Amino acid sequence: MHELSQLLLTLIVFLSLYLLGSSSLTGCVNILALQGMCLGILPLAIHERGFHSRTFVLAAGMFVLKGFVIPRVLLYAIREVKIRREINPLVGYTSSLLLGALLIGVSFIIAERLPVPAGLRTGLLIPVSLATMMMGMLMMISRIKALTQVIGYLVFENGIYLFGLSIAYEIPWLIELGVLLDVFVAVFVMGIVINHIARAFDSISTEKLTSLSD
């Protein structure tokens, strides 16, 4: 099981890196879906106390939600606004990959300073979750299409969820609630706004959204 969790975590990091590097929106969504599935499986692998009914429910829920529901909504949105790929982002793909690598390093540095929480099978969880969050942030910063930013936010959310797994055993309800609420934000509210943007600006590129400034 230990190896499995290690494997999954590494996979998650690499998927995030891949997201940073890829330009096609549909591709991004598919990667996100894959990452979501990994996250869904992870609870089963992460805890040494093994299975716990509630953990199982959580895992199933996440698997479905992050692996299927959200990607469907996003694909729908993409079809709505009819755009295919992210063109000339603020930070180029190669450089954002490099930055991503850098962020992984940073996250490991930060994680060094934090004691490994009790009952976790692997110390890899914390740094990976931090790295995932940071890469999500990086994606929100470096992309200009509203949808890509939402995807970046979802990656950030995945990171938080990942982190939450470390306390999933003691306070499971908290993660579930949090994650659900965040999904609500990420998909529905932002979806609505994106549609408004699309209607108002006939494009969802946030370059248009810079009129309010000093």
Next chain:
Amino acid sequence: METLTSAVSFALLVLFAPHLMLGVIAKTKAAVAGRKGPPVLQTLYDVVKLLGKGAVYSTTTTWIFRLGPVVSLSAALAAAVLAPLGGPSLVAFEGDAVLFAYLFGLGRFVTVMAALDTGSSFEGMGASREVAFSSLAEPALILSFAGLAYRAGSLCLERMFSIHVGPSAVASTILALGSLFIVLLAENSRIPVDDPNTHLELTMIHEVMVLDHGGPDLAFILQGAGLKLVLMSSLLVRLVIGDLPFVGAAGAMALGLFLVAVAIGLVESSMARLRLVRVPQLLVAAICASAFGLILVLR
């Protein structure tokens, strides 16, 4: 008795001394020029004559114009009360020096206002020059007063203007004399600052301010101006003779005033009037002199 005599002598002095001094000045200038010159008391005759005359007022003028001469003369008289003419001054108290200086200021203020009241460009010009030069004469006067006050350890004229023995007494006295003499020339509109008997209004300072005055007003003005001259010269004299016992003092003062008048006469007949832009330099020189005297005292 003492007070009575002093009062009488004060009255005589106030009445006659100005005209005597002006007469002596005129005589000296005439003598230098090889003329006979007017009688010594000519100005007194003028005053008397003017007192008997009527007056013509410009339609522009108001009561301020009429008030000017009166107030300036009364201010001069008040100053005369403070001045140590001959013996002790009638009224003497700590700080009367400042009052003395400021009474002249009062006279100047009302004269200037009267001049402005006529609405004549010439008189306005004269007023403007008067205040300009006085604004440099004032500090010179105050500075020399300061030096003398520190030296004498008192701010009372009759103590300040007295013989002083001590280190650098002579030097400081001479410097004070010099600066006070310049101030005297400036304040009494004598050459080289101003020419009392020029006939070109453009060049006048004091005279042009009183162009419109006539009759008693002019008489008051002449009397006041002469009195001012006497008072400032008496200070100079006091600086040299100090306070002698009464009788001797009177004689010495008379002699001193005569000498000052001669000196003024000589200056006037030997020098030409300075260009107006040069006058401030002269007054600054006076300031420097008194400042230097001050430094000598404080050292």
Next chain:
Amino acid sequence: MSLLLAAVATLGVSAVASFVFSRRAAWARTLVVGGLAVAAALGGLLASRALRGQGVPDLTGIWLVPGAVFHVGIDPLSACFLLLVLLVGGCAGVYGEGYIAASHGHVPAAPARFFFLLLVAAMALLVCSRNAVLFMVAWETMALSAFGLVSCEHDKPEVRKAGLLYLLCTHVGSLCLLALFAILGHNAGSLEFGAFAAAPTLPAALRAAAFLLALIGFGMKAGFMPLHIWLQEAHPAAPSHASAAMSGIMIEMGLYGLLRLLALSGPVPAGVALILVVAGLASALFGIMFAMVQRDLKRLLAYSSIENVGIILLGVGLGCHGLAAGSPSLALLGFSGAILHTINHGIFKSLLFLSAGAVYQAVGTRDIEACGGLQRGMPWTCGLTAIGAAAICGLPPLNGFTGEWLIYSWLLRPDAGSGMRFAAPAAAVLAIVGAFAVVAFSKSCGTACLGQPRSEAARAAQDPSWIMLAPMLLLAVLCVAIGVFPQPVLRAAFAAAGDVARVSGSGVGADFDQWSRLLAVVGLLGVGVWSMGALLWTWRNLLLRRRGVGHGPTWGCGFTAGTARMQYSGSSYPVPTARVFASLIGTREEVQAPVGYWPAQASFASRTPDPALELWLPVLVRRFNVWLSAPRRLQHGRLQISLLYMSVFLVAILLWKL
């Protein structure tokens, strides 16, 4: 003390009531006049008690605000300023009624009345407050109501500009005072003035900081150079009765604050005293120099306020020097000179502002070049103006001389020579200032009131209504009365100085007797001047009665077609004086000399910009904007960049603090 509360309450209530009944002009007028009269009566009673040495117990009330106690008390220092506030405030307020009525709606009545009464009330409370929070509340109420008065006629852009400038200055000053009281409170452990007095002396650094803060905070209000920038803008902008109150009493509040602080903090080092002296001299000299070259009547008066504040500050500095030198009599002399001059300045400056207001309403402009010959149409106003002008020049038979005489006698007293080398030069500067004052006011008065009318409006000008003349008359009478009989005011000033110098009543008494004896002689001589003048006047009239009096045109030296435009203009009048010192005040002249035998045209223009306002302030503002434009570029409305700041900050904090 309940008298004070009653007075303040009366003012406050009548302020609100006059605002409520602003539609009913008659009611509002009675409210204002009545309120001011009652307040003056009550306050005067209280102040006279305090000055007669009858101890008035302090009044303390619980006030549920942290650090605050409603604590009012009165001592001679407060009493002097209280009297001044109520006197000048009362006169200006009564005058204001006439002014508002005559302005035909140019001056919005309701705010003008409301803020004026509020201003007076705040100042009355201010001088009696004994707790820092109460002091600050009164202080800020004063400042804000003055702001309300300044921006009464806010339709004019220059008024808006002046209001903004004033508000900025006064608030910066208030912040400095807050910091000052925070420091003092930190030292004393309480915000009670009594605690400040009892507290141990501050450590050197804090002491210096406190002194600097006080100088900026109070000086901003008093208008020392170079903190005066708001003054010459705000005073012309306000309605005249407001300018009179602001210039006559409000800026004095800054000096009161300074004196109160000295009374609480005890002797200051000699260096500080010297700083005060130098600052005072600089304000006096430059203030009057700039006054000299102004064309705007009220602006000229404002600058001369800067001058007088400088003289007062000089007196304060001399008093501090006396304290530092350990000579209570010197300290008393300096402080009493300052306080006496404060009172006198309050009187004649408000008189001059009120008459300036009358001229403004009669002629419709404040430009003296457009006036002239007002003496015919408005003899009362011009006569009173002349008295005020003579008084502000410090000429003998009037009150202006008394205060300056005290300061002179400090500077020229024999023992001042030793160890106080600044004394003699200071005296010289004071003399120059006096001479310049003569220039400035003979110019303003002479050009505006005398000569021939320079405009039709000036020709048609008439004296204002009695309700405006009566207060001016009262103030003028006071100028003369204090000039010839200064002892009562001197007694008050000495008592107040005793508070500042922390000298016991007996010690004050001895010095007071000495100086009052001398000033009595001065007053007697003043009487002599007046009576001698009267004598000569009657003699002259007798002489002229026998002879005829003719009338004719002014002697034009042969030129007979003189016109009003050929008079000596107010702008050219001070030029000979200003030229000598042009380098100091940076007068600029544009001359187009006449050329050829038949010169077609020639022109001469000279202007003297205010260095603080037109030279260094704009530079400062420009630098400031340059500094600030850098961060302003950071808010460019790009979401991504905002997120970037956030993330970078987060990571940085994590790496740094965790």
Next chain:
Amino acid sequence: MTIYLLLLGAPLVAGLIALLIDRDEIRPWFLPAACAIHSYAVVACWVRLPEPAVSGWFRIDAIALLVLTLASALFLVCSVYCLEYLRLRRGRDNRLFTACLAFILSAVSLVCVSRHMGLLWVGMEAATLAAAPLVHFNHNEKSIEATWKYLMMGSLGIGLALLGTFFLALAVLPYTGPGDPLMIDVLLARAGMLSVPWLKGAFIFLLVGYGTKMGLAPMHSWKPDTYGEAPGVAGAILAGVITSCAFLGVLRAFQICAAAGLADFARGLLVLMGLLSMAVAAAFIIGQRDFKRMLAYSSVEHMGILALGVGLGPAGSFAALLHLLNNGLTKGVLFLTAGNIHRAFGGKTMDHAHGALRRVPISATLFLLGFVAITGSPPFAPFISEFSILRSAVDGGRFGVAFGFVGLLAVIFIGMATTVLSVVYGTPNDQPQGPVQGDFPFMLMAPLALMSAVVFFGVWLPEGLTAVLGEAARLLNGVRP
């Protein structure tokens, strides 16, 4: 229990009803009703603090009581304001607007009463989401942009706050005791045994997360856009209520740190962010032509003052909590009157709005007074709190901080005065456009009430309030129950 039901339930029910009802003109009337019930409950709390409920998950302590009171008061007046405002905005469907206002009240009440960090976070999140439609109310391009920025940054901040909550959990784990480990009382009780690194991390993340909601620099950049585009009443709610609740989140985190002996670490961060925020506000207020954005920056400044005050120790915390109230009330005045002026001129920059005193005299006067008050002039309430903060800085020997504080206040005053005076004074340069002009009674009553409260607290601070403030400051600075 009933109290909690009223606090949380009444607004919720009102919101749901508003969602269901179809009549635009009756809908708004449910708001004042709900707010009245809510305020009644709050008054009951002042009379006697209610017992803990739901096995200790709900409790109201002094700190919560202050925030709750502020929220209730602001909502009450704003609901009255809304009656007329929405009447003027007839034609725009106000279903979502009304409902969301009610939901926000319910959510912030949850934030105040919850004794569980997770529950508190949920409340915060709910409030954030419910506020989005308010910002979006005008449905123009600018408002969409504002909403987008608000949502993105808000969600990011809220995510970070969640992470901070997880950190807290990790700091307290492993925990085997009664109640949930994230209960504030549990955390305070075990403060000694918390794992320091995790706690530090938790504080940092909570500070940044909730600080984003407060609008502390450098997470403030959504604020000017949002406040600038939202209607005045929404601005009042956002600046007065939601920021205060976010500050409550920070306070809770600080409370735990202080109890755990990490007070100095936390205070350092708070002072840093406080001064930073004031500096940023100063830089952007100077030369600001848009008076609503100016108010937003002023809000940034005052959030900074709050953080600074708490960072200055017990005395400072007292002053900061007082300032929380004063700032909320004054901001209410300013935003509501700013809304009136905006509507009267059809523009919110100095170029459009000029000479408001002529067109909407009372609103303009209140706006001016509010400005004078918020910049800390006596006799208004903020003066007391700002002066106390200054004193606490000086008394603590933090002269550098005091100097910076005073200097920045001066700069900010200069900036604000320039804008406000040019808006208020002068003569309007154009003819009024739009059908509705002048002042309206209801829309004046609301700011008038708030202003009178500001003046009242400026001259008289009731003992009861002082006691609660003192209690709150005591709780805040490391006193364990």
